[in-house]
Amino acid sequence: MKKHALYLFVLSIVFTFNIHGQSTAKDPFAYLEKVSDGQAKTSREFLGYISAVSHGKSARKVSQQRSELLTAVTASRARVSHLPDFQGDTSLRWAAYNYFNITYIVLKEDYAKIMDLEEISEQSYDNMEAYITMQKKASEKVKEAFDNCDKEFRAFAAKNNITLRDENTVESKKMEKVGVVTNYYNNTYLPFFKCNKGELYMVNAVSKKDLNAIEQTKVALQGYIEESTAKLNAIEPFEGDASMVNTSKKVLEFYQSEIKDKMPIVTDYIMKSEKFDKLKAAMDKKSASERTKEDIDQYNAAVNDLNAASNNYNKAIGEMNNSRTKLINEWNKVASSFMDKHMPVYNH
C-alpha cells in the first residue's frame, strides 16, 4: 500500500495547462507541443496505473499498467532527447529530458543514481526507514526537476510569444485529486507505520526474552507514540471521513497499553527467572546438610514467585497477540476502503 501511495506523490505533479498560439516560421509552437505531448501521455498512463492499484484490480492488471507507464516515460524521454536545439537554445530540451529521466529512475527505484544511499543508510535506523527517506528524497528530486522544466517551458513560451492557458481537463482534475488523496493518506500512514515498526522490534525482543532490547525498544516506541499521536490529532477528516485517523489512533492506543500494562509483566518475568536461576545455582553448590531452613524457604518462595510471573507472562503475551491481529486487520480494511472511496477511477 505504502509503495504505491508514494508513487502517487512523486508523479502527481504534472503540467496542467494547454498551449495556444500560432506557429512561427521556425515553429516554436511545434517544439513546445512535442515536450507537452509526452507529458500528457505519461499522465494518462499514470492515472490508469494508480486507478488499478487503488481499486483492487488484479496483480496482473497492476503489473500491466505499470509496464505501460514505464514505456510511456521511456518514450517521452527518448523523444525529447532527440529534439534539436531551438535557435541554439537547449535549455528546455535538457530540462524536459532531466524531468523524464528522473521520473523513470524513481519508477524503477534505481535510487543510487540520484542520491547518496550510503548517507541515507547511515542516517536511518533500519532498511524501512531508509526506504521512506529515499522515497521522500526521490519526490524532492522529481519536484525539483519538474519545477525547472516548468520554468523553462514558460520562459520558452514567453520568449516566442506563445500564450499558455491553464485548462482543467479530465486528466488534470483527476491528477489533482490523486495528489490530494495521496498526501492525506501519507500523512496518516507514516505516523502509524513508524509505531507499527517500533512495536514489531519490541515484540521481537520479547520473543527472544532479550531484556536489553526490550527496554530500549520500549522507550523508542513510547517516543514514537507520543510524536505520532500529536501528528494524527492535527489531521482533519478527509471530506468528512475520519476513518484513517481513527483506526491509526486505535492501534497507537493499543501499543500504549502494551507498554503500560503488559511490558512490566514481561520484565518482571525475565528478572524473576534470573533471580530463580541464581538462587538455584547457589543452592546447588550446597550439599543437603548445608542448606538452612531460611535457604529452603527462600528457594520455595522464589519458585512460587516464578510460577506466578510465568502465568502472568503467558496470559499477557496471548492477549497482546489477539488484540494486535484484530487491530491490524481492521486497519488494513479501513485503508483499502479509504483508497477505494476517494481515489479517482480512470480508464483510458
Place this chain on the structure above:
Amino acid sequence: MKRPFLVVVVLNALYLFAGKGETFDHHAPILKALLRKTHVSPPKEDSIFYNNIFNDFLYRCDTRKIYFLQSDIDTLKKYKQQFKDEVDGKNHFFFQRFAPLYQMRVMQCDTFVIKTATKPFNFTIKESYSSADSTYCTTRQALETRCQQYMKAKCLRKLLVTLEYDSTATADTLLKKEPLMRAKTFRELSRSFDYLIYDKTTIEFVCGEVLCETIAAQYDPHTNYFTAEDNSHFKELIAGEEKLFGFNIEENEKGIITLNQILPGSPAWKCGELNNGDVLIAAREEKGEWLSFDGENRQSAHELLNSINSDKIEMQVAKADGSRKNVILQREKIKPDDNFVRSWIIQGPSKIGYMQLPGFYTVSENIKGAHCADDVAKELVKLKAENIEGLILDIRNNGGGSMDEAQRLAGIFINEGVLDFVRYNEGKPIADKDPNQGVLFDKPMVVMINGASASASEMLAGTLQDYNRAIIMGSPSFGKATTQIVLPLDSNLNLRSDFRNKVNAQDYVKVTIGKLYRPSGSSNQLCGVQPDIELPDVIKALGYAEAAEKNCLPRDTVKRAVYFSPLTPLPVQELKTRSEARTKTKKEILALDALKTRILARKKETEKAIPLQWEEYILRWKSDRNSYYNAYKNPENSNPLPISNHSFDIEQMKVDQQKEIYNKKALKSIAKDSYIEESVLILSDLIQLQKK
C-alpha cells in the same frame, strides 16, 4: 651428575644437526601470505621489511645479550641480504648456520651460570647491570661477566620478592637467604636453557616460532603468532567441567609473565581485582612458600603454576599503574547462568548507581548466555528499580574484548545512529549502527577510564563522548583503535567463509583486520580518549601505551562526511572547574601526581642500569616502594563512600556465601577509592546542573 650427561647428549645432537640440515621447516611463508591477505594495513615487503625481521629476530633470540658475541652477529649479518629467501623458505643457509651457533652459545651461557652458581654473590662490589644494553660483548670474558651480573640481578630481585611479603625481614636475615635464592636462580636459568639445547628438533622449532613471532610483530603490536599449544591452554581453561581459578598466563614481549584470558564469571573475574595484562609477580598455595615468576618464560611459568596443587591460591600482581594487589582465589566451577557484571548503590549528594565492567566478554563455547551488554542491561534494570538518579560506569583497566558487545553496550545509552566506523583491508570505512533503537538508561552518567582502558572500552568511551552522552573522567586511555581476529594458519583461508570450522590447523595467528573510528570520524589510535575531566595516572609514565609499542599503526581519520546527531553539549567546563577545586588539595590525588613525576624522572635512570650493590639496591627499592605506598595507600582518616548493595543482590547473598565474601572485599575497596569518590561528586554536580 645429571648435567654432564645432558651436555654429552646435546653435543651428539649438534653433530647430527651439522651433518644433515638441508631443510629448515617453518611456517613463515604461510603466515606472511595470510597476513598480506587479511591485515588492515600490511607493510610493504621491501628490503627494509626484511632487514627489520632479521634484526628483530636476532634481538628476540637474545634479548639480554647474554648469548652472542659481536663477532657472531657480524658473521650472521652476511646472510642479511638474502634473508627474504630464508623467510620464504627458498633457502636455509642462515638457519643452518644460526641454529647450531645458537645452541652452542646457550650452552656456553649455561656453563657460565653453572660456574657462577657455585660461589656466593658479593653484594658489596659497586657494579650495575643494564637489561637494556644495546651492544653485544666483544670478548668471551665480557660475556661471562654480563651473564654473572644478569644472574646476580635476578638473585637480588628474588630476595626482594621475599622482602615484599615478609615485612619483618631485615637486610641480615635476607642475606642469609642468598644461597637459597642463588640456587633458585640457577634452577630457573637452567630450565630456560634446557629446552633450547635439548636437541635439533627443539631448536628448529624454537627458531621457527621466534621467526613467526618476529614476522607477525612487523605488522603491528597486536598481530601475534601463537602455536597450537598456546591455544590449547585457553581451550582447557574454558572446558567448563573442572573447578578452576579462571585465568591464563602469557609471556609478553618484554619477557614478563602476565595474566591473560581472565574468564568471565570465574573466581579470577569475580574477585574484581584482576585484569588481563596484570604482571604476575608471585603465587603460593594457601600459607605455602611464595614462588616468584620473575625471569620465568612462558613454559616454565606454566610449570610453576601447575606445581601449586591446591584449591586455594594467593597471588601478588602488579597492576598497569604500578600498584600491587594481593588476591586469594578459590577454585570453582563456572555456572552458565552467572551474571558477570556487578553494581552497587552509592548514596552521595544524589542516589547513584556504580557499575564495574572489567572486560567486554561474549558467549564462549561452554559458557552459554554470557553477553556483557545483556548483563549490563540486567544490572541497569535492577538499579533503575532502586530509583538511581545517575550512573557511574567504571571501565578502568578494561583491556577491551568483543567489539560487538561494546557496540551493544553503547546502544543502551544512545537512542540511535552510528556508533563507530571500521575500515578493513584497504576498504572504505563501514558504519556500525546502534542495533536497538531507544535507550535503556537516559539519566546523567560518568564513565571512568584510565591508561589501561583499551580498545573496545576506549571505543565505548569515545562514542559516549562524541554523543555528549557521558562525562568521561580519569586519564587518557591506552590508544588502541584496532580490531583483531584469531585465524588458523592457512594461506588459503577466506575471511568470508566459515574459517572457524578449520579445526585441524596446528598454529594460529591473531591479526589486526580493522581500524576503528569514532562516530565523529576521528580515531583513538595512539592518542587515546582524552577525558573531559582529567585526574593524574602513572600508567602512561610507566610506558604502558599504544604509542610506546613498536610498529604501532599510525593515527588517521575517516575521510568522508559522517552523519550522527549528538545530544546537547554537557556542562563540561563548569564540572571541570568544580572538580579541580576539590582535587587540587586532595592528598591522594597529589600523591599520584608526585609518583608520576618520580616515575618519569626514574625511568631514564632505570634504563641506564640496576645497581647490584646491596645497600644501593635496597635504598632504591625502599624509596620506590614508599612512593607507591604513599600514592596507593587507603587513607585511614577519610570518610568512606556510603555504598550498599541493591535489593536483588542482598537477597542472593543470603544463600550465596562466596558472593558475599567477594562483595565484602569489593565494598571495602570501592568505598576508599578516591577516583570513585571524585566521580560521585562530578556526577552529583551534573545531576544538580541538569535539574536546573
